Amino acid sequence: MRTINVARDFSRFPAGRYRRNGRTSGEAFREDLLSAPLSAGETIVVELDGTIGYGSSFLEEAFGGLVRQLGIQPDTLLKRITLTSSDPTLIEEIKGYIRSTEKKNK
Amino acid sequence: MKKLHHHTKVRLLRLARFRHAHRQARRQYRYLPPARRHVPARERIVAPQRINLTRGEGAQLVHFLRAVKTQVLKRRQRVIIDFRHVEAVHVPGAILLLSEIDRIVALSDLHKPITVRDPRNQRTREVLKQIGLHELTGDRCDITPVRDDVVFWRASKGADQSGDAIGPIIEHVAQTANKEHAQSVEVSGIWRGVSEAVINTVEHAYHQERGDGLPHSTATRWWMLTQIRNGTFTAAVCDLGSGYKSTVEKTIPESFVATVRERLLGASADAYAIQLAMEYGRSSTKQSHRGKGSRDALSVLEGHRDGELHILSNSGWVRYSLASGESPRVESDRMDLDILGTIIWWKLPLMNGAQ
DSSP states (O other): OEEEEHHHHTOSSOOOSSGGGOTTOHHHHIIIIIHHHHHTTOOEEEEOTTSSOOOHHHHIIIIIHHHHHHOOOHHHHHHHEEEEOSOHHHHHHHHHHHHHHHHHHO | OOOOOHHHHHHHHHHHHHHHHHHHHHHTSOOOOGGGTTOOOOEEEEOOSEEOSTTTTHHHHHHHHHHHHIIIIISOOOEEEEOTTOOEEOHHHHHHHHHHHHHHHHHOOSSSOEEEEOOSSHHHHHHHHHTTHHHHHTOOOOOOOOOTTTTTOEEEEESSOOHHHHHHHHHHHHHHHHHHSSSOOOHHHHHHHHHHHHHHHHHHTTSSOOSSSSOOOTTOOEEEEEEEETTEEEEEEEEOSSOHHHHHHHHSOHHHHHHHTTTSOOSSHHHHHHHHHHHHOOOTTOOTTOOOHHHHHHHHHHHHTSEEEEEEETTEEEEEEEOTTSOOEEEEEEOSSOOSSEEEEEEEEOSOTTO
């Protein structure tokens, strides 16, 4: 199991959707830190505390984008990713993005 | 003594008069070294007394900025901007001033196209120094802002969405606000709204021409200003793009518009477009998983449970006001001016209702 702390391992100021628009984007976070271990079958823990905050574009691209990019079923993805945060609404928001990607792909 | 002939007297008199007139004429001209004798004089353009966009004060500011733009970019002449009579600077006016001057200087091929003449008012002079206007124009200003209501002005600008450019400023100003005021600024909420506003400018604002007949300068796409004053935290993001109307026209289907038409306030096409974007939550890329950024702007108010959100786009404005325990109140109207861009700003009170 791998633990990824967003503030420590990526940026304290995550913002933006695509890599072309900045190095702290959701696409960069997904491709640089999430895709490889998930593709290899690992389970990961993502620690969300410690950053200044999250925009919806970042979260949707980072986590909803996993379903689009890797083709993993949302239920499978949710079993292999554990999200930790002092803000439970943030966790629910991310899960919502993952599940809503499933509905769009159906 | 020999008596002078009449003709000699007349000649000497004419010579004396000529020399007197020449001396008088020379006094009117400032001495210029030879290298500068053929430099044309600069046009002096007087700034309005109040740098603001609300309360009916926007027209003067917009006309003033257009005069500067016309003189520098179309007539290719240097200008002196006379701020001596400026008495007050407010955030929406300040961010438009900063962004327009930055763009004019970037687009001009003149050396030092704009010179600033500082305000007489000490506070406004410190504000212009604090937000970096003199750095844009290359002017020297030796004052150091010390006033409590000035030192918390912070300005930033950029061309991409990277959080590194915006984050430290938001964090610093919010921490300062939280240290000195009773009610805290919810930093993560502000971050969500501000960063999404910046994303929207980079992604959507510059797909079309701005409409002022000038090319867009690609060096900077967004400007940001934060301020703490009189117990209020203000953050503003500005772009000089094509506005909400041109974006939503392409993306929002008529079927959705029909469902919300009656609910939206339609005094102006631009104000209508702003509200459509807030309601629809979709972006210009026609992909349904995108475009929640507009709603994030409103979530800042909901997280703080108090405050105002203003969105100005071209010639329309929408204001969302929230007081504790109530639903957001929406007001909308058209302006008698066109800012040729979009400004989003939040005003969050830092004192509780008892104070």
